[in-house]
Amino acid sequence: MPDSSSIPGDWRWLDADGLQILIDLLRGRGFRVVGPRIADGAIVIGDIDSAAQLPTGWLDDQDGGSYRLRQDKAAGTFDHVVGPHSLKNFLFPARETLQHWTRDDRGWHDTTPAEPPRPLAVIGVRGCDLAALAIQDRVFLGGDHVDPAYKARRERLFLLAVNCRRAAATCFCHSMGCGPAAGPGFDLALTETDGRFAVETGSEAGAALLAELAARGSPVTPAEILDEAAIEQVRDIPRRLGREMHARRAEPGRPVPRSLDTDGIRDLLFSNLEHPRWQQVADRCLSCANCTLVCPTCFCSSVSDVADLSGDHASRERQWASCFTLEHSQMHGGNARPTVASRYRQWLTHKLAGWIDQFGSSGCTGCGRCITWCPVGIDLTAEVAAIREAPTP
Amino acid sequence: MTLPAPLSYPPPESLDPGSPWHARPARIDRVRDESADVRTMVLVFEQARDRRDYRFLPGQFNMLLLPGIGEAAISIASDPEHCSAVAHTVRAVGSVTHALARLEVGDQLFVRGPFGRPWPLEELRERDLIIAAGGVGLASVQAAICHCMTHRGDYGRIAVLHGAKTPADLLCRSDYGRWRDHGIDLHLIVDHAAPGWQGPVGFVPQLLDRLEIVPSETSLICCGPEPMMEAVARRSIAAGIDPDQIFVSIERLMACASGLCGLCQLGPFFICKDGPVLSYDRIGPWLAVPHL
């Protein structure tokens, strides 16, 4: 019987074995479980079947155009921050088939198979990524038209979030109001402290899972519910980091994170559409599109109609698009954004200004991915600061 | 495109149920070659349900899909009171439009839509209308012209201004008589004259000078290349028409037509869902920024 005392807002202690049981339970329920794993010199999001695959003891040093892993005995399981992958890679995959078509002598027929996607559980989701998910939800689910493929995946998602204890030099979630504390939007959230995890319940699904875990007689003691004082202490862990980030003051050995002044940012950018800074950044920008593709909120896509060699089978293939490519703005009469400056301006003004008109929030969560994974380290916070410093008169 | 008499006007709420990717099968019923590279085709939905339920408003567009070849945004150019057959006027400029313009009677194609915001014709009742169209931009105002003929008494004076490269490129030539019969003041202009052409040579904005405009009572709807629309808008504003009474239909690359793919953006707007029709007081400042 599930323990009905485990309701959203409930807190429990979990140890490392408990984490493994959680993974097993999710897998037992048919979830594909993914989470942070080391691969090719970075912490990516990959399949997890054992808690031992999590990057315990590893840290990531990030800066403009640079990412390096290093071991640190003092580091916990989740003291790294975000890597090149995000929830977007799973909920809005880079390539997907929207429709299949088959032709017979009466014509074409939509023969798209109706296959519900496999449920997905993601371990280690940060505050910034929950915020990014909420932003993509507004794009794909919040308008007059709902994207059915995204919706199907979104409805089968379980999120095991993490409250950050450490920020990278590229993080500025505090400026965007998206972190470092995780939530809302998770099923369960972990806060690592003294070698164990405080688990906060954020949904009925999370509560049910935790109850099952408790009932299985795991090392987690059902009685070990956190008392008020302990909850406050745990809650203060990400808060402390947040204060540190706001003060732009790091403890020794920790990087000073970036920050972004968002005050009046929409009007600032929209009244500087012809600022010389766009050309200055275009001199450095490669228009390679990395920033948009790693950004967890960018949602642009294109659709290609392809036919197989017999000509009797066709499909509609959706793939990520980026406003940094000429393909994004190519029209038969010419290109709407033929210059790198105009494309960099599209990215920055869409993220930080137009998004507010379109979806009621910024399109940026402060995750810092676009800074780290830009091959030449272009930093949007620096670009905004430069315009703020010397706006067009 | 001439289709039989009106029945009732469809409510916009009944538009497009279900997935935005759902495409309705249709067949080409009739074609009419307008010029060397422009063809009008009337299509009829294959399924009775679509013939019964499909509704659109003037200024909206469909995504026309040829499986394995591609899809293009094309304005709906027929009478909105007759949605069981839908007309499209297509100019062959690239891959998809060439393939569309090659379709013959009986050929199959798929229709997603309708999409986008229409011309605000209901709000323009009682007013004088100037309808300005450059080239295949006429496609986007044809449905509006149909509407105005049906509801002729609801509007004041109506002028249609149409320009094309040469006299042979003027579109819908067989409809002009009927337009004039409905009291529409038609003005044509071409970039390059040809033998037999007696009309003016030049660009659409110049035609505005031939009209007697009562600015406070006039609204303008306009579709054509962007520089043409901007020139028309500037001249109309100079003639005293309010920017919020000027409506333009904007073209951008589109993959989804439903606010999901991000390709059609112009400043803060998604042209597919905030447009394609936008009033000039809203879109003008953004059009003025190069390469936005």
Add this chain to the structure above:
Amino acid sequence: MTTVATAKKPRLAVFKFASCDGCQLQLLDAEGQLRAIADQVEIDHFLEARSRSLPGPYDIGLVEGSISTPADIPRILEIRRQCRFLVTIGACATSGGIQALRNWGQVDEFLGAVYATPAYVQSLEKSTAIADHVPVDFELRGCPIDTRQLVELVSAVVVGRRPRVPTYSVCVECKMRGTVCVAVARGIACLGPVTQAGCDALCPAHDRECFGCFGPSQQPNLVSLNGFYERQGASRERLGRLVQSFNAWSPEFHAEHDRLAGGPDTEADR
């Protein structure tokens, strides 16, 4: 674009100039698939694959190899006359190929070093792209070309639509595969950001940097990229070698090589 959609099956011809045959291997690989395009093309001239050869004119001409000898010039002019839609395939045809490395030296010196009787070898001073001599309707990049792009090209041309061959960077494919960037995560100078996609980011997916097989991408900013790599410690010599390979004689890579080799530094003051 030009389309070749015709009532009859389009006639395809394949021609070879100075090249290593790698692209033809891709062609032979793809030949089964090409025929399967509902038997839609008639392969009327493909000497390397079959002896039957029918005279032109052809609807589609695929040209492999660079212009390297005096005899190549009248031949390519005639091929252009015979083909309605002329496509260059591979780095040799689109930029002059690896053999264009000789363009930096004195051709006689190479000949003397390589051939016993250099007098018998007729060679132009420079190995150049087909497009330097005749108008070209479409390019398929790569060393070698990618079979999928070749099939895409022919299927598109047969139905009369524009072939979907991206001109954006290799990075786009790299990110779509989910590959970890070798430049950012390991500090290896990678040409991906300035190289045209098409290989599905093969090398970075196998832990190697991109070597630029598909030539420069749209509006490549080599000066900024190499400036960054230099500040990270890469030598100009290594960066210069990176651009001086299969597409060395493409205008963008060529200019960047010469800049790194000591030409004027046009990089904006940073």
